[in-house]
Amino acid sequence: MRPTASGAVLQSVRPNILIILTDDQSTDELSAMPRTTAWFQEGSTVFDRGYVTTPLRCPSRSTIFSGRYIHNHGNTQNDHPFNLDQSATFQRYLQDAGYTTALTASSSPNGRTTNAPHFDRFTITSGGYYGLYVRSNDGGLQEPGWLLDDLPDAEGARGHRRLWRSIRTKAYQYIETYDKSGNVTFREYYDLVKDLWQNQNLLADGNSANDPDVAALSAKIAMYAKCVGALCP
Numbered sequence: 001m002r003p004t005a006s007g008a009v010l011q012s013v014r015p016n017i018l019i020i021l022t023d024d025q026s027t028d029e030l031s032a033m034p035r036t037t038a039w040f041q042e043g044s045t046v047f048d049r050g051y052v053t054t055p056l057r058c059p060s061r062s063t064i065f066s067g068r069y070i071h072n073h074g075n076t077q078n079d080h081p082f083n084l085d086q087s088a089t090f091q092r093y094l095q096d097a098g099y100t101t102a103l104t105a106s107s108s109p110n111g112r113t114t115n116a117p118h119f120d121r122f123t124i125t126s127g128g129y130y131g132l133y134v135r136s137n138d139g140g141l142q143e144p145g146w147l148l149d150d151l152p153d154a155e156g157a158r159g160h161r162r163l164w165r166s167i168r169t170k171a172y173q174y175i176e177t178y179d180k181s182g183n184v185t186f187r188e189y190y191d192l193v194k195d196l197w198q199n200q201n202l203l204a205d206g207n208s209a210n211d212p213d214v215a216a217l218s219a220k221i222a223m224y225a226k227c228v229g230a231l232c233p
Contacts, residue, residue, distance in 0.1 A: 017094065021064070023057060065089040086117040095120070165221045173198065174217045187214060 020040075030037050054060050054070050062068075062075035062084045070076050074083035086092065091101050095118050103122040116122040166175040175188040189212050190198040202210050224232060 014099075017099070019064070021061070065091065089118060092118040094118075165225060167217065167221055167224065168192075172212070174212070174221070176218065176221055184218070189214075189217075 052060060054063065056078065058078045059070045059075050062073045063070060066073045066084065066089050068088075073085065076083070091103075095101050101119045101121075103116050103119040103124060105122075105124045116124055163180070164175060164177045166173060168174075170192065172192055173188075173190045176184050177186040177188075179185050187203050188201045189203045190200070191202060191210075192198070202212070203214070
């Protein structure tokens, strides 16, 4: 709990409140999260008739924050973040009630701001796929890099290319990370049979005996990056 103005700590049996929100995820994809799903269901209430009136990132999150429809909170699009009245949100009410509040999010209805109102601690990212901005009230504004950038393709045209590519099967996952010129800067390989949670990158464990055929995997990734539809094996 947060300290009062006098420095005393508020004592209460009130529960902690944790909200976890995923984005762009269908219900059938929860099958890939068995432990997380089971954890959610422990001592919880299941709402089997849940509805989203506005399935768009910032308007929907503003509705969650405020309990209002979009025509009432005013945040009707992703580029209208400042329309939300920050004085009437559940985080403000929790903070006023003595809770310490925190936010960790891929983005927020605040857009490219340097703070998250009524959160005592926060770490948020914004900037979409083009530029990843990380903001934290512990460390200020940071720009660690780009998730997506313009790189020339084989024909010389310009298009959006991810700065990482991956192959994942039931047996393994191989990942390549690139610089802005398309050169490989880092590789990862995980044995999903023995290491389902991907704790050990076998290409960085100092044991070359368990390394895969990197050249073959790299060629396969390059092939998948260019093939389309039925032309992909």
